[in-house]
Amino acid sequence: MRTDPVRSLIEPTQGTALAVSYLRVSTKEQAEKGGTDEGFSIPAQREANRRKAELLGAVIVEEFIDAGESARKADRPKLMQMIQYVKTHRVAYCIVHKVDRLARNRADDVTIHLALQQAGVMLVSATESIDETPSGMLLHGIMSTIAEFYSLNLAAEVIKGMTQKASNGGTIGRAPIGYLNVRIRDDLGRELRTVQLDPDRASLVEWAYKAYASGNWTVSQLHDELTSRGLTSVATPKNPSKPLVVSSVYRMLTNPYYKGDVIYCGVSYKGAHEPLVPAEVWYQVQSVLTAHKSACEATQLHDHYLKGTIHCGSCGSRMIVSNAKNRHGNVYPYFVCAGRHAKRTTCTRGAILIEGVERLIEKYYQRVQITLAQREALAGMLRHEFDRLMSAEADELAQLTTNRDRLEREQTRLMQAHYADAIPLSVLKREQDRILGELDQVNRRLDAHHSEYTDARAHLDDALSLLANCADIYARCDDANRRLCNQAFFTKIYIDEDDQLRVENARPFEMLLDPQINADALTWAANANKAQTSAIDPSGQGSNLVRRVGPVGLEPTTRGLKV
Structure with missing residues (x-):
């Protein structure tokens, strides 16, 4: 049997100084070397510590053994027990075989030594002349530094040796199975x-x-x-x-x-x-x-293409997939409220068959699919609105173009002045940097003007084409493309208690499906055919649709869907 690493030893007599003994080996192999319970090192350390206690006239009352614990860390279990022990018992000495048994870096050595000092315990080495005298403290510091150097140097040498072995094709450690x-x-x-x-x-x-x-x-x-x-x-x-x-x-x-x-x-x-x-x-x-x-x-x-899109209409939580099996072994997949399932909410929303939710969404697509007349009306109104916005910003475009031409002329004159030795190189560089910075801003603004409306037109045309055929497309899609359709059209789909749908449409469909916008588009189309006028609403101020939709389109979410 292995000896208990914390052992009560001799019962002290009245007036005898008390001591604790700390023993340590770095590896489990050292602790079991020779087929014994404690190997060779621990008994040797114990005997040396006992002899040191006799020289001090002290009795070792407790022994703490860390078998297979490295001194590079200070949170060794028996070391921590020893520090707690000396705080609650009147102990005069802590005896170690060598300083490096206690710690192998200066920071841990100082921390441990300070804890012993605060408990009124003197650290004593069995093989080194370390005590609380000035010369003993000096030697303690030197030995602690040497121990730290030894540990760091040993690690570096081990790594160097292992690297050399690996570079020669040698196997590091135990070979894998086989x-x-x-x-x-x-x-x-x-x-x-x-x-x-x-x-x-x-x-x-x-x-x-x-x-x-x-x-x-x-x-x-x-x-x-x-x-x-x-x-x-x-x-x-x-x-x-x-x-x-x-x-x-x-x-x-x-x-x-x-x-x-x-x-x-x-x-x-x-x-x-x-x-x-x-x-x-x-x-x-x-x-x-x-x-x-x-x-x-x-x-x-993605165990179902609707997962992540469907939400509970009562509490707003996501609805998750749950499979129920009846007594005949038939499995029925349901959507259940995640808030109710995890008991995070007081929701009472019951489960709903996934097949029923699929039918509700298919019917929704049929309900919102626009007619050819609606598509042409919306497209005409949007194009007219784009033209109006572009013309309203014609003055700004003209000013930007004028500024660009002025800066380019200034750049040319600056170079000519430098070639004529009228300005030094330092001034040329400074002015060139200023002009290039201003030109960059102007060109970026011009590019934004041209690309913003071009991209927005293309994206909204794609959205209208998709909206005019959404029910047919959705009916023909496989599960993966149905997921893409739903991500393009909706941010969330809510299932209410009465199994009715409420949706939050994604951009730009929240505008294109707005009943008022559709009514304005049909009115605009009728007026345009009769009077060739650009009035879009009764106020004559033009629709705000394009600015509300913006240049953000559908390309990221509907790529791969064929219209």
Whole structure:
């Protein structure tokens, strides 16, 4: 049995100084070396600390052991227990074998030492002359700095050695399943550590890659098959051999080690080990994994094309898909209020069959599809309004054009003056920068004038064409394109308690479907045919439709829909 790392030791006599002993090894291997419960280091530290306590005339009353804990971190469990212990008990000394058992950086050393001082405890080293005297404090500081340097230097040397090993094709750490870490001796009797194919597992790993590359398996199915074929992990002194878990199979399929590469610190090196699968098979497996992942995500995100668009008319929450099964095993998909389902709201909205919601939306498209006469009237009124707005801004366009011509002439005169040595280079650069900046602003404004209305006209024409055929288009669409249609027309669709639809139309359809706008368009068309007049509304001020719609169109959301 392993000794309890916190142990009550000798019962002190009256007037005897009390001490605690702190012991630590960095790795679990050190703690179990030699097949014993404590290895070799901990008993040696304990004996040294005991002898130091005798020299101090003290008795160790508690012992704290961190087995397999690095001194690079200060939140070691037994160290924390020791600090709490000395705060609540009258202890004179804290004995460590060496300063580096306590901490290996100056910041942690200062923090731990300060906590001990505040508890009235003196830190004592069994092998170093460290105490509270000035010379002892000086030595403490020096030894702490040396310990920190040793730790940092050791880490740098380890990384350097591992990088060199990886660059030579060596395997870092334990080889993955399908390979074995082995020790052999060369002709001179020197021990070499290398990697060889595992005769019991390599063929199964190779089969797994080729099977998955075919695209006919999922990772879960492959895991089940490998388990049935007897693939297990390699036994260790602590863990027996056992079947792999699904995540281990996935990591195996994504590990480039099997195609002959060694990865260390994010850098790929050509390995010296024998590749288990050809590179083209490995890359094919990655392609299949990506395809399966994308298909899985798509299924999870879009299990119905209306999901994300439908909202509860009572509380405004999204409506989510829920499948109900009757006693005969038939499954019926419903939309249910997410607020009621999660009990975030007091909503009482009942579930509604998804098939019923689909029919409601199809009927809505039939109801809002405009006639050819409405389309021509809206198009004529919009074009007239665009022309009116362009003419209203003709003065601004003329002024912008005049400014552009003036700046270009000024730029030419400036260059001529410089060539005639009338102005120095510094003045030329400064003035050129000013002119170029003003020209850029003017040209951008001119481009905006021309492109803004051109783009808006094109987008609104597309919207009208879509609106004139929306019911027919929606009826012919598959689920993916129905999703696109709904995203183009609506921001939200609400289902009320009486199973009626309320919609929030997206731009520009909230204007094009406005009854008043449609009435104005028909009136304008009738007046235009009779009197060839540009009046759009009774006030004679023109419709505000174009400015309300703006240049934002449908291209991002309806691309791919054919009218």
